[in-house]
Amino acid sequence: MAKLPETSPAAGLLPLTHGGLTLSEGPARRMWMIQPYPGREAGLDAALRDAHGIGFPEPSRSTGQRGGRLIWAGRAQALWIGTADPAPGLAQHAALTDQSDAWAFLKLEGAGAEAALARLTPLDLHPSVFKRGHAARAPLGHMSAILHRRSAALELFVFRSMARTAVHEIGVAMRSLAARAAV
Amino acid sequence: MRIPCPLCGDRDRREFYYMGAAEALTAPPGPEAPPEVIDDQLHLRTNPAGETRDVWYHETGCGAWLIVTRDTVTHAVHGAVLAERRGTTA
Numbered sequence: 001m002a003k004l005p006e007t008s009p010a011a012g013l014l015p016l017t018h019g020g021l022t023l024s025e026g027p028a029r030r031m032w033m034i035q036p037y038p039g040r041e042a043g044l045d046a047a048l049r050d051a052h053g054i055g056f057p058e059p060s061r062s063t064g065q066r067g068g069r070l071i072w073a074g075r076a077q078a079l080w081i082g083t084a085d086p087a088p089g090l091a092q093h094a095a096l097t098d099q100s101d102a103w104a105f106l107k108l109e110g111a112g113a114e115a116a117l118a119r120l121t122p123l124d125l126h127p128s129v130f131k132r133g134h135a136a137r138a139p140l141g142h143m144s145a146i147l148h149r150r151s152a153a154l155e156l157f158v159f160r161s162m163a164r165t166a167v168h169e170i171g172v173a174m175r176s177l178a179a180r181a182a183v
Numbered sequence: 184m185r186i187p188c189p190l191c192g193d194r195d196r197r198e199f200y201y202m203g204a205a206e207a208l209t210a211p212p213g214p215e216a217p218p219e220v221i222d223d224q225l226h227l228r229t230n231p232a233g234e235t236r237d238v239w240y241h242e243t244g245c246g247a248w249l250i251v252t253r254d255t256v257t258h259a260v261h262g263a264v265l266a267e268r269r270g271t272t273a
């Protein structure tokens with residue numbers, strides 16, 4: 001088979017800047033969904049700490065350190081994001097699925113990022129409520145997204161097939177806010 | 184109306200899909216049960232004026248199935264537990 005060129009989910013679409021907000025694509029990362037088997041949550045947590053030095057995140061939270069992190073992504077599931085794959089031994093305790101090519105990873109930065117996303121999601125993203133290390137599975141427009149606050153950026157993950165829709169929807173919100181500010 | 188998801192916190196009702204009365208989760212009667220008991224289990228619901236319990240699926244959130252206790256008269260939502268834990272709480 002011919003060698004196919006690899007492209008990122010938002011290739012050619014980002015970065016995008018309107019007013020003080022910039023939407024960009026996150027770096028290419030290994031992404032795995034980790035879903036503990038019933039009753040194996042404690043075993044998985046211990047195995048994660050042994051192999052990677054991080055625990056399985058509490059609901060609506062994340063854990064992490066250099067090399068790999070976990071963002072809670074729904075009932076009994078967390079998304080691994082790392083420069084390498086998670087330890088194969090975790091498969092004793094959880095279903096591991098390589099989803100590296102399945103998610104578009106976007107970052108929204110700048111003052112007022114919450115106001116832009118408020119047009120697309122019913123979540124309260126105010127920094128006093130949705131703090132650093134907080135995560136949510138929530139609608140973004142009509143998409144099912146994972147949202148996470150990491151230092152200065154709001155990280156967004158949507159299904160790869162929705163990358164163009166997500167960039168369009170967030171871009172419209174950013175442009176509207178910038179236009180209002182300029183009036 | 185907001186539903187307090189035990190995993191996600193308070194979320195808008197539109198994030199959830201209604202899956203029916205919680206009483207339908209009880210085990211069906213065995214094959215030796217008289218036909219009217221099986222008919223009751225399959226087709227008859229209580230439809231209370233007041234407190235009721237039903238099943239909701241957090242479709243655009245965490246994907247959990249919840250048992251929500253609410254009041255059909257006041258529209259108050261009293262609480263929600265994970266359906267997988269229904270034997271231990273509420």
Ligand SMILES: [Zn+2]
Nearest residue numbers: 188191241245
């Ligand atoms: Zn939920």
